[in-house]
Amino acid sequence: MGDTTSKPLPEEGSSGKTCDKSKWKITETPQDSGIFPTIGVTLWLGWNGFILWMILYAIFLAGKWQRMVIVGLMTLSLVLPVNFPGTLGYRMGDWLMIQAEKYFGLKTVIEDEDDLIRHSEQNKALIFAFNPHDMLPYSIFAFSPSLRRLPGKIGEEGTALMTSAIFSIPFLRHVYSWVKGLSVDKRTFLSRLHSGKSFAFSPGGVQEVLRLDPAKPNELVLYIKERKGFIKLALTTGSPVVPVFAFNLDGSYGYWLPRGQFVEKISRAVGFAPLVFWGRWGIPFGIPHPRKSHVVIGRAIDMPKEGDNVTQELVDKWHGVFLEELELLFERHKHDAGYGARQLKFI
Template sequence: MTSQPPLLGRLAIAYYCATFGLFTAIYAIGPGAVPSTDASWPKSLWKWGMWKAMATYFPQCKLHKTADLPPNKSYIFGQHPHGVLAYGTWLGFGTSALGFDVLFPGIDARVTTLNINFRAPFLREYLLLLGVCSVSKQAILNILGSGKSVCITVGGGSESLLAAPGKYDLILNRRKGFVRCALQTGASLVPCISFGEPETYNTINQLRHSHPIRRYQRFLERTLGFTIPLAFGRGVFLPYGLLPYPVPLNIVVGAPIEVEKYKGKEEEEKEEEGGPASIGRVSNGSSSVRGDGRGRSNDAVFEALVDKYHRQYVTALLELFDQHKEKYAKHASDMRLLE
């Protein structure tokens, strides 16, 4: 048995834990309850030299451009797959490590994340100084309406439960919110693929839906918005640990899919009458579309356009994968859309 620590030491530890816990709780319901929804913070840490050092961890880590993107437009970069920790999203778009600002000059792209990540003390300010913003619909509309662009890892945390070496299994069929945002703002959709992302970790994800661990993972996803995949990589000095495997990472940015901004019937009628097109619009310059509370709009024409552009996006994404699979993921299975 270990000896009893001094009373003064115990009191000091208790005081530290209590005050830090209280500070965290107050922060979570105070500043932490206000995530970045307008990209107003400067990207002070975006060009931090550590990011380039981080990129050297992977033997080949590169951002590949397949088409020019005019800087006078807004874009929604859809990144696939999520993998365990989305290194492709972070290095390719969340920092300047791979030269995004050189390949696409004039485009200010903001990586998006869950609101819960802004509730932790110091992590919030760290993310804000990197230009990271909330992935909420209103935040995306605000950012696109201001002329900036966003990068969304479309599959989210749910897709991390599908991650496995050699597999490009996506959650995309039921993810259409990003297309709705594109229609409301006129932003172009840009499919992107992070080749090598599934190989960064070994995972234990082939669990039955009835397995207790899987049920717990789904519970976390439903209640907190994120989940925890069972994964392992290598260590700093040991062959096993939480660091990713040093595998090649090639992030391919596809050609833009032009999306015409949806105006809605009321706005079109107002424009035909020669009056200001204010009806059906909100302050950020995006068209306002009434929803049914489940993400879908009550406007049948709008939803038909959502389905149309979503199909175009899926087709372009699959073609992009087929074009580059032989070069960057020769032994991987075909890309599959499971949900």
Template sequence: MASAVFRATEYSPISSTVALALWLGGIYFNAFLIIASLLLLPFRYAAGFVAASLLLFSSRCIRSNSYLYFCRVLALQLLFLVIPLNHKSKWGRNLSRFICKYALGYFPVTVHVEDTSDFDPNQAYVFGYEPHSVMAIGFCAFSQDAGLFPLPKIKVLAGSSLFYIPFLRHIWTWLGMVPASRRNFYKYLGAGYSCVIVPGGVREILYMDSDSEVAFLKARKGFIKIAMETGRPLVPVFCFGQSKVFKWRKLNGKLFNQIARAVMFAPIIFWGRFGSPIPFRQPMDIVVGRPIVVKKNPQPSVEEINEVQEQFISAMEDLFERNKAKAGYPDLKLRVL
């Protein structure tokens, strides 16, 4: 067994803060604009701003100095939405390297590969990454520009809605991330790229608690089926420490859970250092397990999918138990739902 450890070590208070702002800032900036418009603008204009339509083109709004700022910001937002994504942008790749170097070194992030000899650089794999936590920010370690994993071609599949956020869509594309759609999954596996996905997704937020980790896997069969249809090995991945980079509060109760399931979103309040959006400097240890060989099956039955799913869940649980003490969490429990 040839285990290996890859560490992100670069840290600078200024450079790391800038890298984090570029990497995650788009989410907070757009949320701030929506909240500010609702608080500061008359409802008819705020609704238009949030809808990204009426506010920009309202002549009455343009003539009003009170709303001119919001109009200009919205115009800039819309501009970033229509600027084409260039995956091979030299400027974008340089920015991606900067983010990977200083943002991952901020925590820092360490990737532990249990057996590097199990990975063929000419093979594509399906990596199932857990947990989602508030944000699955640890999976940026799989960006090719991070240099923390010994495979030449990797794509990270992230929530499709993130690629509709101005500016953020460009940053995450340069980091090697693509929308998590079935089409992209098949496309990149077929092109020889390994794909990293968080099977539990944002649904896991509904079940988070401060005393344990949660992996929402029992109802997630789509990624298992795609791995079987394409004959790609499945690899369990677990990130220790990610759930500690933010403090959070969420509503509880049956009604809240029903609403969250209906809208496919679980609103929570979360914060980092000094109550800001900057994450806490919490070391993250990402453990990569051994691949599960999957026989190619173009039309797997429900029973066959369930069998492979059970293998993956068992491998994830074993990976967690083998490594939790090494990562500094000997008493931590994993709930698989």
């Protein structure tokens, strides 16, 4: 499973569900990479560069008072509540997401919306396992409650979980709070599951970034074979897992990535990879190229509720089901997305 092959895959996986294309709900926003969408995406994703240039300016070019202002603003950002300034910040977050929707021409395909609603009405939290992580999994914004791309309660209360490192960085912590992002730590994960509030997260994480290889353009590597913690938590709580795949993330940035075990250890420790990347107009640490974002959301995998009786055998079994469903999802949609020659590789 997951290695390169040219044979077609069936449209029925281990879940036993067949794919009924008549149920697909397709929503697409016309792409607009003009001034306002570009400003919106810059105010959302451009802070990586803003903060770096502020630090470099403060170290090498700023005068005494300029340096004090920069340090003061960063310190103030770390002291203020993460959701500051409250309602005004959330309104700004809504605007940022709407502009991102235009900039990336967001297209979402939900294969079985009725099934998602059924789980939601049972007060179950759905775990949307988003792939790939790639350089930056920004397409996960499709799950923002600002856009309501998901039905009912899922669309109203859903969110994306991301590395906790973001919420320790000045300015970034506020921006990602405004767009209703949350930390992917275990406490938040379980809290959402127990309260019946759905969320999306990227299992591959920073380890997947370290395995990007531009020399193999037709191979999409997902670091997911050993990512089984979310399956264990899903089995503990009986929460459905939904495979998700985002096309066109790759190619959003050019990058230079150092290799080696030392780099990998640093990445694990800080929550992100030490690399250099550049996007639109070649600006280092700038915003991504305006590639059309195409996110496909598969059918929910019903997980048995095992409580404290979860065994490694059960985890391995249901993780295998998830991998199969994820690959089938990719194969069903890859031709429409222009990925006909691409293959997944699970490592």
